[in-house]
Amino acid sequence: MRREPIGAGGAGGASRLAAWRAPLAWLACLLLLAAGMAWLEPLFRWFQPDTRQVIYPHADFLTLLGRHLLVVGVAALLAVVIGVGAAVLVTRPAGRDFLPLVAQAASMGQTFPPVAVLALAVPVLGFGTWPIIVALLLYGLLPIVRNTLAGLQGIDPSVLEAARGMGMGGVQQLLQVELPLAVPVILAGIRTSVTINIATAALGATVGASNLGAPIISGIVNGNTAYVLQGALLIGLLALAVDSAFERLQRRWISSGIG
């Protein structure tokens, strides 16, 4: 649907791929480290000579990475659907009364410590993946709701006046005008939410979700710093890869129109 802006479209696919260099590089590092952790055994052995086992043995790192991503991804997807949905609803004429309520509810979600959410969710949802998804969802909702509200409310009122005056319906106005114009701000919110949650998801290991938090928790429990380091390195790289991918997306959106 979008046209390339003048002077930016000519270079074609090669340059577009080049623009994704940073996220791709981080992704490559991440996958390489996850797949080849065993090769680094001498390094960790040197770092911690007295321990018998220096590479986290209970699961394959790629599997842990996959599960980590899945948990964060599902939580992010739910948070986007709920967060953007709620923000859109309360900025419609019919839902405007609920705007303060939703803004406050989202803020409260973030003041509630994820550890406490986990503790409360386990009795209801049992051990495993669901409690951490709920905790991440609540924790990640605020930046998305807040940014979607800011994005929608920051649109030049004359643009909305024109949209209405030209005879656009509410849904047309939302989908063709408001959301596209708010996307850069919404994306920034999702980026914050997801990046925070990549780190927070490690907590899931305490309630039996196996993800990149597992080596960290296990390392803490057994006094094995090498495990902690392995989990932390991978989580850090994952956060960097995802964050730089979002940065790219935001730039791309902005340069393909409003700028």
Place this chain on the structure above:
Amino acid sequence: MIELIEVTKRFGSETAVDRLSLRVEKGELCALVGTSGCGKSTTLRMINRLIEHSEGEIHLEGRQVREFDEQTLRRRIGYVIQSTGLFPHWTVARNIGLVPRLLKWPAPRIRERVEELMALLGLPLESFADKYPHQLSGGQAQRVGVARALAADPDILLMDEPFGALDPITRESLQAELRDLQSRLHKTIVFVTHDMDEALALADRLVVMRAGRIVQQGTPLALLREPADDFVASLLGGDDRGLKEAAIIRVAERMQPLSPRLLPRARVHRDATLRQALAVMFREHADRLAVVDDEDMAVGELSLRRLVESRREA
């Protein structure tokens, strides 16, 4: 044709428009003028139902606006606002094609119409079609705004201070273009402005509003010559009213046949206004001017006495 009958609009306890009746004939450009807060914009926006009126009736081509579906109504009425309200994420061409797209015209017809309008408004297709609004100057953006309003060829155009944000030179050239467009398209236009010179230059009929009511309406000349009260008189420029009147009468309407006397050196074009003629006299210290045509040939003459002579409708 637009007709407002005893229309009232209240916001809470405040009455913005008070039992206003107004008839805008087909093909007429009607300018609503008055100080800010006099209800002129509210009146305009009630016509396309961006604001719903509280009491009274608003008719459009014989039907009440309330009987129309809101969106259908607005797609039939062109709407131009001061800040243009162009969609910043859409190209010029796409912005102009908005209403035709909403009306589900086939794509080739939309493209054709957009090209036609861009030509009409002096926006060369190759240099503007793919530009985004932020790449345009104020005047260009407002041209796009006017093109967008005309896209589905509506009979009615509502313009809310369309040139208010432009610099004087751009404003004047857009006013001239609008006058030119109107002489070809004959739309029914309701035009809100607080710039009295703009209203005098464009309007077939001037409606002066104050505190939600119409104080006086009539042709610009009628209002200039016989303002109903001091408010209208001062709004129309107080003592400058005479010059404003001179500014809307053409030299051609007053000029005399060539006399056998020696033709004066100072000259003025037949399409110039009396105000311009007066300025030439003042500058050249002359009380008689030669009136010339496009080829600079004398076609008549104009004396100061004749220029200031009272009340002769052309």
